[in-house]
Amino acid sequence: MTAKLTVVRPGALTTVQDAGRTGHAHLGVPRSGALDAPAMRLANRLAGNPEGAAVLETTLTGCALRPDTDLTLVVGGAPCAVTVDGRPAPWGAPVRVPAGATLDIGPATHGLRTYVAAAGGIAVPPVLGSRSTDLLSGLGPAPLAEGDLLPVGRAADTAPWALPVAAPWPAPPTELVLPARLGPRADWFTATALRTFLSATYTVSVHSNRIGLRTEGPALKRRSAGELPSEGMVLGAVQVPPDGRPVVFLHDHPTTGGYPVIAVVAEEALAAAAQAVPGTAVRFAPC
Incomplete structure (x- = not known):
C-alpha cells in the first residue's frame, strides 16, 4: 500500500519540487525545480533518497503534515522550529513520525524556503519527466491545499538509525x-x-x-x-x-x-x- 501524507496546514506557499523539468525550453516550458537545489539534495540524502527525488518546498511560513503510516522525514533548508504532535523534533536530521502524528514545520527563523524530504520521495505523477510545480506555466501539481493527500514512494532499505544525524546546512545570506x-x-x-x-x-x-x-x-x-x-x-x-x-x-x-x-x-x-x-x-x- 502506498504511504500518504495529509496536508494539515499548507502554509503561505508550499509546492512539490525536484531537480526540475530540463530540456523543454524550446517548447516554452521553464526548468522549474527546487530554488535551493543544494538544500533539496542534502535533505534527500539525509532521508535515504536519490538527490533529485521530489520534496516539498515551503515559503516563509512552513506547513504541517500527517502520515498514514510510520514515516521518516527530514526538514532542512531555511532553519525553523519542528514539532511532532507538539513535541520538539530536530531540524536538519531524520525524524521518525508515527502514523497519525502531525509534523509541524514552523515559520523560517532565517532565510525563506524550507525543504521537507520524505523517505521514498513525494510520488505525485510526473509531467514531462518532472514532479515539480511550475507556477508560471501551471504544469505539475497545484500548490498544496488543506486536506490534500500526497503519495510517498517506497523508501530505500535503510534503517532510520543508520541515516546521518547532522549536516552542514549553509546559513541564509545577510x-x-x-x-x-x-x-x-x-x-x-x-x-x-x-x-x-x-x-x-x-x-x-x-x-x-x-x-x-x-x-x-x-x-x-x-x-x-x-x-x-x-x-x-x-x-x-x-x-x-x-x-x-x-x-x-x-x-x-x-x-x-x-x-x-x-x-x-x-x-x-x-x-x-x-x-x-x-x-x-x-x-x-x-x-
Whole structure:
C-alpha cells in the first residue's frame, strides 16, 4: 500500500519540487525545480533518497503534515522550529513520525524556503519527466491545499538509525553577492548604468517570487528607448524592465522575453538568492 501524507496546514506557499523539468525550453516550458537545489539534495540524502527525488518546498511560513503510516522525514533548508504532535523534533536530521502524528514545520527563523524530504520521495505523477510545480506555466501539481493527500514512494532499505544525524546546512545570506557576467545586451545601457550595476547596493524586493528575484535601488538608464523583439531567456538572466531595476530570473522564469538582459548570474549563486528575504542587500560582482 502506498504511504500518504495529509496536508494539515499548507502554509503561505508550499509546492512539490525536484531537480526540475530540463530540456523543454524550446517548447516554452521553464526548468522549474527546487530554488535551493543544494538544500533539496542534502535533505534527500539525509532521508535515504536519490538527490533529485521530489520534496516539498515551503515559503516563509512552513506547513504541517500527517502520515498514514510510520514515516521518516527530514526538514532542512531555511532553519525553523519542528514539532511532532507538539513535541520538539530536530531540524536538519531524520525524524521518525508515527502514523497519525502531525509534523509541524514552523515559520523560517532565517532565510525563506524550507525543504521537507520524505523517505521514498513525494510520488505525485510526473509531467514531462518532472514532479515539480511550475507556477508560471501551471504544469505539475497545484500548490498544496488543506486536506490534500500526497503519495510517498517506497523508501530505500535503510534503517532510520543508520541515516546521518547532522549536516552542514549553509546559513541564509545577510548580504547577497551575485557574480554576474555582462551581456548579451549590456550595450543597451549607458556607461554610467553599467558602473552603477556593478557598484551599487540593491535590496531584495517584497515582490520577488519563484519566477524572479526583483530588486529595489538605483534605476539603470538605457542608451535608447527602443524595444527588442522577444528572445530566449536563461536561468540567472538579469533582465531590466522599464523601471530600470534589475530582475534576476529564477527557476520558473519565462523562456522568452523582450526586455534587455544586462548580465547573467552564475547558476551556483542562485541557491543563496532563493533564501534572501525581502530587504536583504544585493550586490552584483563582475564574474
